[in-house]
Amino acid sequence: xxxxxxxxxxxxxxxxxxxxxxxxxxxxxxxxxxxxxxxxxxxxxxxxxxxxxxxxxxxxxxxxxxxxxxxxxxxxxxxxxxxxxxxxxxxxxxxxxxxxxxxxxxxxxxx
Amino acid sequence: xxxxxxxxxxxxxxxxxxxxxxxxxxxxxxxxxxxxxxxxxxxxxxxxxxxxxxxxxxxxxxxxxxxxxxxxxxxxxxxxxxxxxxxxxxxxxxxxxxxxxxxxxxxxxxxxxxxxxxxxxxxxxxxxxxxxxxxxxxxxxxxxxxxxxxxxxxxxxxxxxxxxxxxxxxxxxxxxxxxxxxxxxxxxxxxxxxxxxxxxxxxxxxxxxxxxxxxxxxxxxxxxxxxxxxxxxxxxxxxxxxx
Numbered sequence: 001x002x003x004x005x006x007x008x009x010x011x012x013x014x015x016x017x018x019x020x021x022x023x024x025x026x027x028x029x030x031x032x033x034x035x036x037x038x039x040x041x042x043x044x045x046x047x048x049x050x051x052x053x054x055x056x057x058x059x060x061x062x063x064x065x066x067x068x069x070x071x072x073x074x075x076x077x078x079x080x081x082x083x084x085x086x087x088x089x090x091x092x093x094x095x096x097x098x099x100x101x102x103x104x105x106x107x108x109x110x111x
Numbered sequence: 112x113x114x115x116x117x118x119x120x121x122x123x124x125x126x127x128x129x130x131x132x133x134x135x136x137x138x139x140x141x142x143x144x145x146x147x148x149x150x151x152x153x154x155x156x157x158x159x160x161x162x163x164x165x166x167x168x169x170x171x172x173x174x175x176x177x178x179x180x181x182x183x184x185x186x187x188x189x190x191x192x193x194x195x196x197x198x199x200x201x202x203x204x205x206x207x208x209x210x211x212x213x214x215x216x217x218x219x220x221x222x223x224x225x226x227x228x229x230x231x232x233x234x235x236x237x238x239x240x241x242x243x244x245x246x247x248x249x250x251x252x253x254x255x256x257x258x259x260x261x262x263x264x265x266x267x268x269x270x271x272x273x274x275x276x277x278x279x280x281x282x283x284x285x286x287x288x289x290x291x292x293x294x295x296x297x298x299x300x301x302x303x304x305x306x307x308x309x310x311x312x313x314x315x316x317x318x319x320x321x322x323x324x325x326x327x328x329x330x331x332x333x334x335x336x337x338x339x340x341x342x343x344x345x346x347x348x349x350x351x352x353x354x
Binding site for chain 1: 183184187192195269272273274276277279280283284287288291
């Protein structure tokens with residue numbers, strides 16, 4: 001995110017807790033940091049397989065429906081099939097490059 | 112001895128209290144029963160857990176606080192700043208899916224999330240909600256989500272439909288992922304259970320496999336709830352922070 005974040009409630013609370021812990025001689029809480037990244041990676045792994053297949057199936061189904069309604073057989077199904085393949089590849093690509101499920105191109109974070 | 116296997120029978124919806132209004136069948140089914148159980152359990156956990164509000168939390172309070180913090184952290188890191196108002200929704204969604212998944216793992220219970228209509232209803236609510244939030248926050252500007260920056264006009268003719276399509280596919284991927292995972296896992300458990308019943312003494316092997324699959328299913332139940340919630344956060348971020 002490019003804009004400066006105002007110090008929000010969570011961070012403030014965390015800072016206050018750390019201060020209180022330091023005062024009472026308790027170790028600051030350090031857990032949770034690393035496991036978050038790992039969980040995220042796992043979630044992405046489980047996600048991308050279905051992403052690709054569903055994109056094609058839904059797009060082709062949509063093409064079929066358009067053909068039925070508008071009587072444009074077979075062009076709707078052909079065009080939407082290829083668009084579906086493209087959309088599926090795009091979402092897999094975005095998922096593995098860490099852009100999440102984002103629609104639309106965006107600058108990589110930190111630029 | 113041929114034993115008949117019915118691995119899909121566990122997903123059958125049976126009306127418990129038949130209710131018909133007009134021509135509509137709105138019976139209270141076994142699926143509805145387990146949704147009710149999930150909601151009651153979540154409410155009980157959170158209300159009873161936080162009743163005391165002790166500084167040194169009891170076990171229940173600890174669980175309630177951990178689930179709250181887990182989702183709060185998830186919303187903050189994935190949906191970005193400004194997503195705090197939507198935390199209750201994501202938390203509700205996460206807890207409901209999590210409890211429905213876990214309840215389904217108890218023998219003789221019913222897995223609500225193995226019905227695509229349930230997961231699709233949840234996903235459609237997310238999709239419609241996020242789209243409305245985006246439109247309200249950004250108005251017509253929201254369509255910029257589908258237009259990549261600095262691309263020649265000719266390419267836009269190709270890219271905009273692709274972007275639009277990949278946006279509209281979201282409720283489908285979101286619902287099918289959860290539904291397929293639960294359906295596949297529970298079918299597998301039932302199939303190996305059926306094997307065990309039909310092979311006599313050799314049953315030790317399918318049972319051992321069932322134990323292993325069950326462990327995996329516990330992981331999948333938690334992970335799918337997490338994935339469902341985190342994707343909701345990512346969609347929210349798209350709607351809140353256009354680039």
